[in-house]
Amino acid sequence: MxxxxxxxxxxxxxxxxxxxxxxxxxxxxxxxxxxxxxxxxxxxxxxxxxxxxxxxxxxxxxxxxxxxxxxxxxxxxxxxxxxxxxxxxxxxxxxxxxxxxxxxxxxxxxxxxxxxxxxxxxxxxxxxxxxxxxxxxxxxxxxxxxxxxxxxxxxxxxxxxxxxxxxxxxxxxxxxxxxxxxxxxxxxxxxxxxxxxxxxxxxxxxxxxxxxxxxxxxxxxxxxxxxxxxxxxxxxxxxxxxxxxxxxxxxxxxxxxxxxxxxxxxxxxxxxxxxxxxxxxxxxxxxxxxxxxxxxxxxxxxxxxxxxxxxxxxxxxxxxxxxxxxxxxxxxxxxxxxxxxxxxxxxxxxxxxxxxxxxxxxxxxxxxxxxxxxxISETTETTPASSLEMPTTFKPIFRAHSSPGKGKGIGNVYRQRRRKLAKDNILAISKASIRKLARRGGIRRIQGEFYDEARAAIKAYLTSVLHRIVRILESDGPMNEVETLHRETVQKTRKVVKVEDVVFALKGLGRTIYGFGWYDSGVEPVATRTSRVSLLDDEDEDDSDSGHEENVDESSDESSIVG
The missing domain is CATH 2.40.370.10 (AttH-like domain)
Structure with missing residues (x-):
């Protein structure tokens, strides 16, 4: 490996x-x-x-x-x-x-x-x-x-x-x-x-x-x-x-x-x-x-x-x-x-x-x-070299809220994303999503083996994000002051990773994901609302690799896989 x-x-x-x-x-x-x-x-x-x-x-x-x-x-x-x-x-x-x-x-x-x-x-x-x-x-x-x-x-x-x-x-x-x-x-x-x-x-x-x-x-x-x-x-x-x-x-x-x-x-x-x-x-x-x-x-x-x-x-x-x-x-x-x-x-x-x-x-x-x-990057944590899979101990920690109609971010798109994250964890990275990211870079044709490599790389990145979140919520060890400030604002015993935790971790990594870049402000920009294409919508696209040129997706960068 x-x-x-x-x-x-x-x-x-x-x-x-x-x-x-x-x-x-x-x-x-x-x-x-x-x-x-x-x-x-x-x-x-x-x-x-x-x-x-x-x-x-x-x-x-x-x-x-x-x-x-x-x-x-x-x-x-x-x-x-x-x-x-x-x-x-x-x-x-x-x-x-x-x-x-x-x-x-x-x-x-x-x-x-x-x-x-x-x-x-x-x-x-x-x-x-x-x-x-x-x-x-x-x-x-x-x-x-x-x-x-x-x-x-x-x-x-x-x-x-x-x-x-x-x-x-x-x-x-x-x-x-x-x-x-x-x-x-x-x-x-x-x-x-x-x-x-x-x-x-x-x-x-x-x-x-x-x-x-x-x-x-x-x-x-x-x-x-x-x-x-x-x-x-x-x-x-x-x-x-x-x-x-x-x-x-x-x-x-x-x-x-x-x-x-x-x-x-x-x-x-x-x-x-x-x-x-x-x-x-x-x-x-x-x-x-x-x-x-x-x-x-x-x-x-x-x-x-x-x-x-x-x-x-x-x-x-x-x-x-x-x-x-x-x-x-x-x-x-x-x-x-x-x-x-x-x-x-x-x-x-x-x-x-x-x-x-x-x-x-x-x-x-x-x-x-x-x-x-x-x-440039963190010096105290790393993705385990032995596996690109999500550690099993994290699976019960990362789940959706039990009540689908409460909290910030209420709306159909938010609920759909939340259920998707709960059901598929970080494994559901579709070909359509990868194609969308590639098209934004001007790439029209993708070889089949690229999907597996891209999926593994993105999954490794998301795993590091979850490592960061869990470390913030559960660790009693030394942390930098920014992480400490966030940890002090959440319930220490909480075992559910909420959207604001994900947003905080991604913001710390300089990234946004799944359209939550605007989430911590509570106000979604009009341009994002009108142009957003969610990952859930991507799964409805045709996954065939026909090689025909497709229209370039001009939707907001905040709806991309890695921001």
Whole structure:
């Protein structure tokens, strides 16, 4: 069954089996502790298969602005390759109002040495001396980039090759995560924002400090990591960087954390780090614990062979931004990535030039900090790898209310759905329902075996939803604050899962199902009422796979299988 689940995960992006911590070989276990970069380490790898390779620059200007520029080169199964150029200027339109430009690249490729990247109207070039990059872009007429980034301290990668490997056989890994860093850089040049929609043109002089990171994820992102922490700190004397990820339960919730402390011309420390969210507050809109107070530590052996210690601790200011990653991708892909896999990625971004000090030994120095806390999927629960079937202990718990005419949501459609859920549990996922979801993604013809795979994947997702509900209602163990708040509003001894429990769990997963997306408000939108097609109605459709083109169903997304 693990083999089947792994194959389904490879194709559909569903959760992987639970291999345990032994199936990841963290870069922090390699020797030596770090390696200084050479020119060959800066090459684009272009490894094929499914991977995402990025080159990203973070900028902290002398006049207090924060910005970033990123090239993303991605491949799906080595067949479909795309490239994207992203720029972001924080607070461009005012506090909390950022300028974000994301543009697809055409005719992209590498130079002969693979240290440079080119596309129509874009060039990233490494100097002959190997210590500076020039980045020029006119891909977006409204956002013109002309920058030079010069390395001011040695570049490094953790361990011998900067890579954590995934797989039960270390000699034949099936996935990887790689990072290399230029931890302290200077930047000169401008980003010019052209006038548009009554907005005045503005030119940003980016003179200041920069950080350059080269990264590669050689597997599906939500399979590799469930959470990320990232820190970029710059002061007149020091630069600090921290990069941490925690795997999903598939790999034992393993945390891999690396980083460095550097100053002009010198790398002081490079190796393991720790990141702690000392205090968090539940974000009720997306059910993730937003960090409020943090502690970051760089402890170990310094580059001089002596004990080294540095830390940053303090209360975070109001978040600068919260990025819903799935909101930027097509709806059908969002349904597969977020619904079937259980991923609901949000990035919490914080930028401040006032609140934090870096303590190196006994010396403290204030500086500018940029931080990201990324939540992708749960790290404490997983669908049992031994079976995709619903555990038998859950069957008597998940049932309809005994009285069909009471409670919220009264109406024929609600009662029909309720009886359907009670009668068939999660097993009645019809071909018509799967076809409807596929048609929304523009798919007209479906091979017969796809139905079984899709049904298994959706069933696994629904099982994880019910796991979440039962854990909220029955567990006495530790839970996050959002779940605790919900549990306190229900009867502790109640054994019937009500619709509001399902809605809460799905909302926490960033999903809606069976048209209940509007349920907790108590008011169904008119558009939903007039266009809704329920799963019960789907079963009346012809299940034959004739191959004839069908009219695309334009009904509300809230009536789809996975939202």
């Amino acid at each position: 693990n083999w089947f689940k792994q194959q389904l995960a490879n194709v559909a992006g569903t959760q992987e089996p639970e291999y345990g911590a032994s199936a990841i070989q963290p870069v922090t276990q390699q020797t030596p502790q770090y390696t200084e970069l050479t020119t060959s380490d800066l090459r684009w790898r272009d490894v094929g298969g499914t991977n995402v390779e990025t080159a990203i620059f973070y900028f902290m200007t002398d006049d207090g602005h924060t910005a970033l520029a990123q090239i993303i080169y991605s491949s799906v199964a080595g067949v479909h390759t795309t490239a994207q150029f992203n720029t972001k200027i924080f607070d461009h339109f005012g506090p909390g109002q950022h300028l974000w430009c994301s543009d697809p690249l055409t005719n992209f490729g590498f130079d002969e040495e693979k240290t440079g990247f080119f596309a129509d109207n874009l060039a990233l070039e490494l100097s002959a001396s190997g210590d500076s990059y020039t980045l020029k872009s006119a891909v977006n007429d409204s956002c013109l980039v002309n920058l030079t980034v010069k390395r001011e301290a040695p570049g490094f990668q953790a361990g011998k090759d900067g890579t954590s490997y995934f797989g039960t056989d270390p000699k034949q890994p099936w996935g990887s995560i790689f990072h290399s860093f230029w931890p302290r850089c200077s930047v000169t040049g401008v980003i010019r924002i052209e006038a548009k929609d009554k907005t005045e043109a503005k030119e940003y002089n980016l003179k200041g400090q920069a950080l350059y990171i080269k990264a590669l994820q050689g597997m599906k992102p939500h399979h590799a990591a469930a959470r990320w922490n990232f820190v970029d700190f710059a002061s007149p004397t020091y630069s600090a960087v921290l990069m941490e990820f925690t795997t999903p339960p598939s790999y034992g919730n393993t945390t891999v954390s690396i980083g460095s402390i550097s100053k002009q011309g010198e790398l002081l420390y490079a190796g393991p780090t720790t990141a702690k969210h000392v205090e968090s507050k539940p974000d009720l809109e997306c059910s993730w614990p937003e960090p409020k107070r943090v502690l970051f530590e760089w402890n170990g052996t310094g580059t001089d062979g002596k004990p080294f210690s540095a830390s940053i601790e303090g209360d975070l200011p109001q978040r600068t931004d919260r990025v819903d990653v799935l909101s930027h991708i097509p709806g059908f892909i969002k349904s597969i990535v977020g619904g079937v896999s259980g991923a609901r990625p949000f990035i919490y971004q914080f930028s401040t030039k006032e609140h934090f000090k870096l303590k190196v030994g006994d010396v403290e120095e204030p500086g500018q900090l940029f931080m990201e806390a990324t939540f």
